Amino acid sequence: MxxxxxxxxxxxxxxxxxxxxxxxxxxxxxxxxxxxxxxxxxxxxxxxxxxxxxxxxxxxxxxxxxxxxxxxxxxxxxxxxxxxxxxxxxxxTKERPSLRDTMLASTDLMGRTATICAPVVNVALALRPVKYLMDLTVGIDSHRRLPKYSSTKFTTWFRRNAAERQKEFSRQVAYFHGCYVNYNYPDLGIALVKLLNAAGTGVRLMEAERCCGVAKISNRLIDEARHDAEINIAAVRKALAEGCQAVVATGSTCCFTMRDEYPHILGIDNSDVRDSITMATAWLYRMIESGDVKLAFRKDFRLRLAYHTPCHMEKLGMANYSIGLLRMIPGVELTVLDSNCCGIAGTYGFKKENYETSQAIGSKLFRQIAEINPDFVTTDCETCKWQIEMSTPYKVKNPIEILAEAIDVEATAKLNRK
Amino acid sequence: MKKIGKHYDVIVVGGGATGAGVARDCSLRGLKVLLIERFDFTAGATGRNHGLLHSGARYAVTDRESATECIKENMTLRRIASHCVEETGGLFITLPEDDLGYQKTFIDACRAAGIEAEAIDPALARRLEPSVNPALVGAVKVPDGSVDPFRLTMANVYDAKLHGADVLTYHEVTDFIRSSTRIEGVVMKDLRNNGEGISATADVTVNAAGIWGHMIAEKAGVSVKMFPAKGSLLIFGHRVNNVVINRCRKPANADILVPGDTVCVIGTTSDRVPFESVDRMEVTPEEVDVLMREGMQLAPSLATTRILRAYAGVRPLVASDDDPSGRSISRGIVCLDHASRDGLEGFITITGGKLMTYRLMAEWATDMVCKKLGRTGLKCVTAERPLPGSEQTGKQEKLRGMGAKAAAGRHGTLAADIAADKDSDRALVCECEGVTVGEVRYAIDKLNVDNLITLRRRTRMGMGTCQGQLCICRAAGLLEEKHGCVKRQLDDMRDFINERWKGMRPVAWGDAVAEAQLMAWMYAGNAALNQSDNTLIQL
Structure with missing residues (x-):
């Protein structure tokens, strides 16, 4: 037999x-x-x-x-x-992560510290001698501009200005804002709250949010990353148990890390919640598709945009949601750039030894942007944004920001009022 | 018919480990040697076994003599052939359905044969080798290891050549030159040159042709009754275990799992096969079944590990009493002087034995050659003198990149002769096994490489997961530099692919089929290799 x-x-x-x-x-x-x-x-x-x-x-x-x-x-x-x-x-890898790698990886610690005295830090980090010194001592390439810190954290703004009114909405999502929105660019979080509120959806913060861990993972601070990840996944579970429809992110890498790197690299089983962690654009697109949400756009909104697909957006398979939403805006002329890596890859491009590789990788993308010459580049990843802004004369916005600017808030709110 | 002008002291027939070992021993003792191989070195049983550096424990209970020889040679090979040997250690495990009482018999027999054997706690065995069947109830640690038979044989050939031996591959012995009572030389057919006849003379001819020695002896007019016992094995895609795992019971089917280089091998079966079939060994579905079923008992994860290929060799056992499987025939060495046995002078047969005892077999045969030549003062040095590659030369290998590291594993200290200075030297030909352009060129120059299949045996090119899919076109280009014939290389690629497919076919399912199909498409489409009668991979 x-x-x-x-x-x-x-x-x-x-x-x-x-x-x-x-x-x-x-x-x-x-x-x-x-x-x-x-x-x-x-x-x-x-x-x-x-x-x-x-x-x-x-x-x-x-x-x-x-x-x-x-x-x-x-x-x-x-x-x-x-x-x-x-x-x-x-x-x-036998060596311990270096001081530089640990610094670059500790996005939330650095953020918490830097936001306290943001103006001083921002000025200092932009000074030539400081950049030169960082290049020489720890190996952060002097060509790089470190992202500016905000003096008010997103969470602080949210608690002061938005938290209260979220209770008015019966439909709720939890927002994983990530370190970048919280410490560097609260405007994106503010735009999301504006957009989703208009779309008849309340936004809440998770009970505890740590850095998604991507920077720690890629700099091999695995125990630290796992510690943060466990806190995040517990918070995701709690938010969903309390009735949130989804946990949405505006940064594609945060979203990807929580969905895929947690189980694959950190060994954390997230299978019960993985599908509920998604990009805000993906969630919104599906809501529109199912007829649960309607958007009304400003008549006077005109922009020429070029969409860059971040690598992790490609991996998530969610770029088409962002592109689809942008295409809904009547006044937008959208070019989807060829899907090429921008070269920064989070902390990778900041490291002196990677600078040349990083810029060589991005060159195809930079060239194509120049050829199209858009009003703005738009993309779902904050580090792609830094890289493109550092390497081209173009400003970069998240699709959520564009949508928040493009909608007629009153009309949209009316459409979605139950 | 051409005649080789030089008269040799000794002609060795057979380019396996034994023949190569005899050629080396003879040439180190200063004899003039001609080594003849019908196809390529290691093409027979030498290249078709486990690659197990037996401690001898397997034979301790049933075949004391072999066990003693094994452990002695085991220790010798660690010294003289360090670059061919991996000192992995071995375990003999007892499973719940086995008789734990056998363990004591086993340990006692090992110790009596001089083999260190130590019973260890099953928990310790699981720590030593995490892939082992966790249900084990007993484990004995023995000094098993793994040995690469290709490297071992080529190191012997290399050294024989260094010491003046002449070497002919693709030369088939068709007849003997003889007087009434003496073999005076051989008649060969040059298989690479339209079968052109060629003859050579020597005082003594050594038949070291393994199972084919049966036919060689017949041509010389004497009879050596051999027992062709087919043994089938499976190669897995990566190393599941790092310690040899054996079953602690009387030798049976598929009870040894050996890690070797990047892979591991489960085997063997044992079945008598007719002589007519020894050139066309194929593994049957039933054998694959036995190997898998029993293999999973040693390491359950084999069930979910990709199988690269199946292969079979024929043990050159010397027939004794009636034994349908050949399991109970001694693995002891048989060295026959046909003068005293059959009244035929100038002819010796060395057979039986094992890969493990090839050196001792060579020593016995060479001792007999020297006796016949009347040169008994020449002492054997092969137990002390390291093989080329295992010498402590003090030369520092240039270990740049994965290819250089892999090459150092394959060629030992001789890897220092592999060009690695330029990027183009370090470029990979075989990505799975890390074979560089430099290594391929080295093999072509130094290791009797004639075609892709011989190149594979010397370097592991094409032995990895892709079984030649990406490397053969690159290697064919480098061979074309030597032969200057594109047509020849196209045929070479087709032969290689079909030879690989033969071993993949018995285990062709899942990813292996997808990969084989991809390879067929690539070469059919890009090199038009399916444009003749000899078509590629027939799924």
Whole structure:
């Protein structure tokens, strides 16, 4: 009697599902510009076999991986190539994360501290000697402009100005604002509250929110990241249990990290809530599609926009929601830019050793933006925004900001009043 | 017919581990040697086994003599062939359905044979080797390891050549030059040159042709009754275990799991097969079943690990009494002087034994050669002198990148001879196994590489997960630099793909089928390799 091994013997090892077609390497933004990087196939599934044989085969060049996950999007066999590489870096890098990496990774700690005396910090960080010194001492490239800190945190604004009236709405979503909105750019959070309130939806903060952890993960501060992640997921569960329809984010990387990196890299089971963590644009688009929300737009709104698809938006598969919403605005002329990595990849591009790679990766994107010459670039990722603003003369806005500007608030509110 | 002008002291027939070992031993003792192989080195049973560095424990209870030889050679190979050996250690595990009482018999027998065997707590065994069946109720630690038979054989050939041996591959012995009572030389067919006849003479001819030694002996007019016992094995896509796992019971099917280089191998089966089939070994679905079913008992995760391929070799056992499987035939060495046995001078057969005891077999055979030549003063040094690659040269290998590290594993200290200065030297040909352009060129120059299949045996190119999908076109380009013939390389690629497919076919499902199909499309589409009678991969 023969057993049915053809049915049974399907590999449970994700890296063994690779059929070596190499499409991942063709799509890797780093491989194209940095010859020192072995490429996702080599660094991922190929390297994994060797590392299982002997951890000595771990190559330091894996640090050049951006963790953009474009390899995973390209893979026809569902191999989690980026995860394999990231997990190998975490498991096999012997050195402790440096002071610089720890600083860059601690977005919430730095934010909490810096917002207290934001004007001083902003001026100081923009000074040439300071930048030069940071370049020299810790290795933050002097070409970089660190994002400005806001003197009022988003959460402070929310509690003072918005929290009370959210109770008027029967439909509620929880907002995962992330470090950037909270410490650097509260205006985006304010725009979201304006937009969703007009759409008949109350916004609430989560009971506890920590940094999503992406910066800590990519800088290998795994225990710290897991600690934050557990707090976040508990808060997500609580918000949903208390009747929120979804937990929405305006930053694609925060959203992606909580959905995918938590289970894949940090080993946190989020399967019960994963589908409820989504991009604000995705949630809104679906509500409009189902007829639960209607938007009315200003007649006088005119803009030429170019949409840039962030890597993690590509991975989430949610770019079309943002694009779809922007296309609903009658006065918007939208060009969707070719899907290319901008090169910054969070803290990656701030590191001195990555500056050239980072700019080389982004060059295709920068060129295309210049050719289109839009009024604004729009994208769902804050670090893409920094990179494009640092590398081109164009201002970048989140689609939520554009929508909040484009709607006729009164008319929209009326349409959605029950 | 061409004749090789030089007269040799000894002609060695067979390019497996034994033949290579005899050629090395003879040439180190200063004899003039010709080594002849019908196809390629390691093409027979040498390249078709577990690659297990036996401690001898497996034979301790049933075959003391072999066990003693094994442990002695095991320790010798660790010294002289360090770059071919991985000192992984081994476990003999007892599962709930096995007799735990056997463990004591086993340990006593091991110790009597000089094998260190120590019973350890099952919990410790699980820590030593996390993939082991967690249900185990007993474990014994023994000095097993793994040995790469390709490297081991080539290091012997390399050293034989360094010491003046001549070497012919793709030369098939078709007849002997003889007087009434003496073998005076061989007649060969050059398989790469339209079967052109060629002859060579020597005082002594050594038959080291493994299972084919049966036929070689027949051609010489003597009879060596061999017992062809087929053994099938499966290779998995990566290393599931880092310690050899054996079953603590009387030797049976599929009870050894050996980690070797980037893979692990489960085996074997044992079945008598007819002589007519020994050139066409294929693994049957029933054998795959047995290997999987039993393999999962050793390491349950094998069930969900990708199988790369299946292969089978034929053990050159020497027939004794009636034993349908060959399991109880001794693995002991058989060294026959056909002068005293059959009245035929100048002819020796060395057979039986195991990969583990190849060196000892070579020593015995060479001792007999020297006796026949009347040069008994020549002492064997192979137990002390390290093989090329395992010498402590003090030369520092250039370990830049994964390819260089992998090459150092494969060629030992000789890896220092591999070009690695330029980017183009370090570029990868085989991505799965980290074979660089430099390594391929080195193999072509130094290791008797003639085609892609021989290149695979020397370097592991094409032995990884993709089974040649990405590397063979690159390697074919480098071979074309040598042969200067595109047509030849296209045929070479087709042969390689079909040879790989033969081993993939018995285990072709899931991702392996997808990959094979992709490979077929790539080469059919890009190199028009399906444009002849000899079509690619037939799914």
């Amino acid at each position: 023969t057993m049915d091994f053809q049915e049974q013997n399907i590999s449970s090892h994700n890296f063994e599902q690779c059929t070596k077609c190499t499409v991942c390497t063709a799509y890797c933004p780093v491989t194209a510009v940095n010859a020192l990087y072995p490429g996702p196939k080599q660094a991922g599934p190929d390297g994994e076999r060797y590392r299982l044989k002997d951890p000595e085969f771990f190559e330091k060049a894996l640090k050049f991986c951006l963790n953009c996950k474009r390899c995973e999007v390209a893979c026809p066999s569902g191999v989690r190539i980026g995860d394999i590489i990231l997990a190998a870096r975490i498991a096999h």
